[in-house]
Amino acid sequence: MRASSADTSAERNAFSLGNLADAGSYHEPLLIDPLDNEALMSGLQRMILIRVVEEKIGDMVSQGVVKCPCHLVIGQEAPAVGVAGYVRKGDRVFGAHRSHGHFLALGGSPHGLLAEVQGKDTGVSRGMGGSMHLIDIPNGLFGTVPIVGATIPIAVGAGIAAKMDGNGDMAVSFFGDGATEEGAFHESMNLASTMKAPVLFVCENNFFSSHLHINLRQPDSSVCRYAEAHRVGWARADGNDLAAVRTATKEAVEAIRAGEGPRFLELVTYRWRGHVGHREDEDVGVKRKDDLAAWKLRDPISRLAVSLEANGALDRQQLKRFWTEAHTVVEEAWAEASHDQYPPAKALLSRVYSGTMARKR
Amino acid sequence: MKQTPVTTGYGAAIRDGFEYLLQNHPSVFTIGQGLWSPWYVGNSMTDLDSQFGRERVIDTPVSELGCTGAALGAALCGYRPIVIHPRVDFMLLAVDQIVTQAAKWRSMFGGQVCAPITVRAIINRGGEQGAQHSQSLQSWFAHIPGLRVVMPSTPTDARDLLIASVLSDDPVLYLDDRWLYGLEEELPPIEERNLAQEGPRLTRTGQDLTLVGCSYSAHLCREAAARLSANGIECDVIDIRVLNPLDSTLMIKSAKKTGRVLAVDGDWRSCGMAAEVIASISEAVDPRVMRAAPRRVTLPDAPAPTSSPLERSYYPTVDYIVQRALALVGAQQETFE
Known part of the structure; x- marks a missing residue:
């Protein structure tokens, strides 16, 4: 199993995150290959869009306008955008509770998301799912659900189906570090490995499962040791470094499409808001307050912007325009979604079965 | 000259259903524990692996949850998998995938997806097997909106309702009972039925x-x-x-x-x-x-x-x-x- 170029530790260690776990590290600009400038510029725009959508939803949650549970992805935009860059038509992507970023990174419409969190018929799940149940088949998002680890075996099945189809497509499973404590994760890794299913497992390790730090839940900080145990090739990258995420993803996806079976990525990142809702939840878990301040200096958006400015790909005006445009798009989408209709009453019984209305009360 | 009627047992009738599905519907495959073994599933799947290949009759690791989830994933991608649990009791390890995933996805995603997965579990009781090898639990599962629950009591139904279950666009729990495997009858020709039209x-x-x-x-x-x-x-x-x-x-x-x-x-x-x-x-x-x-x-x-x-x-x-x-x-x- 090769070490990824994104893995910066001198010795490749499946058990420890090394410096990646240190909030004070990785504040410097990114190492960028100028050949990747174009993709990184569009990735930057996409990360800014995700940030602005999430801030809008956070504001609406705080005002009580959005009521469904929302798990905001602010601070960890890079894994979704980096991986989405290597998803092609025919691939099937699955997410979890914190999946607004996966949806938007794959090209999902901000209006569809903002309508869904308001329970509107025009939402991506036609107002039946809310924040935690998103789907966007045309863009390759086959489903996100909040039962921890639940979509991991489903993604393996989608991978088995892709293998049966024989078109070189793959499945992608996004999940958090908490999900690696579920039996479903281990059953899925074993099954995918044994059946050589084309699946990219992406663990966004943000250290926290709800309120509890990984040091209080697992004996080691890195979940790559599980990939090692299941004989799945793995790589680890700074999940707040879009360039590193792209490099690690590229290598993994090439191996998967070459028929080598599944691959596992651990992308180390940090969420700025609480487990659920708009607050920062500084007082939960271990040293969250000090770490959060340091992790904000590891902002995936500003680090990338500074780096692209340094190599001449981006100028200040452009960056300002990216933010302004994102705000305009989001405000317009929000206004439109706010005026949309709720699902019709019959949706309650007509969408349960094919060809049969569900029984009334 | 009077012909002796050819009768088929309940287990063999299930096998006829599998054979028909695998022969006529390329999107069908089966996955579960014991499918390459003669004793897990009685005579209901004998030699299907050699007839249709082990890529479509898949024996698996001891992972009820993982395999049921995988079948659901394939179902979301255009296949019609049948996941086999040789005993209801062990299927309970997969309840999240059956109850909270498969049964919900259609409604929860606004009717935009269907999950045509069939979960076949076998009720296998008696013989002093005791508390953890004898459950049937149909009432539990019949409580769940979005999950069709099918229980055939005759060889003809065992075959035809299996076929209808697999061809249904909804998730179906199909329960057969080993105590019925001794029943025999003359089977009519196979007719594909719409499960939504079937009932008591x-x-x-x-x-x-x-x-x-x-x-x-x-x-x-x-x-x-x-x-x-x-x-x-x-x-x-x-x-x-x-x-x-x-x-x-x-x-x-x-x-x-x-x-x-x-x-x-x-x-x-x-x-x-x-x-x-x-x-x-x-x-x-x-x-x-x-x-x-x-x-x-x-x-x-x-x-x-x-x-x-x-x-x-x-x-x-x-x-x-x-x-x-x-x-x-x-x-x-x-x-x-």
Whole structure:
């Protein structure tokens, strides 16, 4: 199993995150290959869009306008955008509770998301799912659900189906570090490995499962040791470094499409808001307050912007325009979604079965 | 020259269903534990792996949850997988995927996706196997909106409802019972049926009493009705066949005719299928039409025992159903006002 170029530790260690776990590290600009400038510029725009959508939803949650549970992805935009860059038509992507970023990174419409969190018929799940149940088949998002680890075996099945189809497509499973404590994760890794299913497992390790730090839940900080145990090739990258995420993803996806079976990525990142809702939840878990301040200096958006400015790909005006445009798009989408209709009453019984209305009360 | 009719057993009829599906529908595959072994699933899948290849008849690691989730994932991508659990008890490790995933995805995503997964689990009881090898739990699963629950009681249904389950666009739990594997009958030619159009069926008619059951209990009801007929009591026998979503039209109609209902179920009493049958009838039938209070025959609310005398008293039998039926028919005046 090769070490990824994104893995910066001198010795490749499946058990420890090394410096990646240190909030004070990785504040410097990114190492960028100028050949990747174009993709990184569009990735930057996409990360800014995700940030602005999430801030809008956070504001609406705080005002009580959005009521469904929302798990905001602010601070960890890079894994979704980096991986989405290597998803092609025919691939099937699955997410979890914190999946607004996966949806938007794959090209999902901000209006569809903002309508869904308001329970509107025009939402991506036609107002039946809310924040935690998103789907966007045309863009390759086959489903996100909040039962921890639940979509991991489903993604393996989608991978088995892709293998049966024989078109070189793959499945992608996004999940958090908490999900690696579920039996479903281990059953899925074993099954995918044994059946050589084309699946990219992406663990966004943000250290926290709800309120509890990984040091209080697992004996080691890195979940790559599980990939090692299941004989799945793995790589680890700074999940707040879009360039590193792209490099690690590229290598993994090439191996998967070459028929080598599944691959596992651990992308180390940090969420700025609480487990659920708009607050920062500084007082939960271990040293969250000090770490959060340091992790904000590891902002995936500003680090990338500074780096692209340094190599001449981006100028200040452009960056300002990216933010302004994102705000305009989001405000317009929000206004439109706010005026949309709720699902019709019959949706309650007509969408349960094919060809049969569900029984009334 | 008179031809001897060719009869097929319940297990072999299931195999016929699999063979038909694998032959005619390239999107069908089967996945589960023991599919390459002769003893996990009786004679219901014999040699399918050599006939259709081990890429379509997949034996798996000991991962009920993982394999059921994988089948669901493939179902979301255009396949019609059948995931096999050789015993209901072990399937419970996969409940999240069946109840919280497969049954919900259609509604939860606004009707934009369908999950045509069939979960086939085998009820395998008796033989002093005890509490953790004997559950059937159909009532639990029939409680879940979005999950169709199918229980065939005859070889023809075992074959044809399997085919209809797999061709349904909805997730289906298909439960077959090893105690029915001895039944044999002459099978009609295969006809693909729309599961949404299938439901309870009247398998015998009579004026005095309505017997309602599913799976092995429907078989017991038929046997009991034959015995009762010899005693001059004629029964309507209703085989539920599709437990969820439940169409209670036929049982209501029958209850209005006979005025007496005995619901038989090989599952527990509390919140069980027999209770649902009686509730559905009681809500719809004027009590003045009823000649006796409805009754049920179920398992006692206790885990399955191992000791043989206890086991003999645990499961409903034809004798017991006949006794209860006679009491019901003879005792209407003192039990119902």
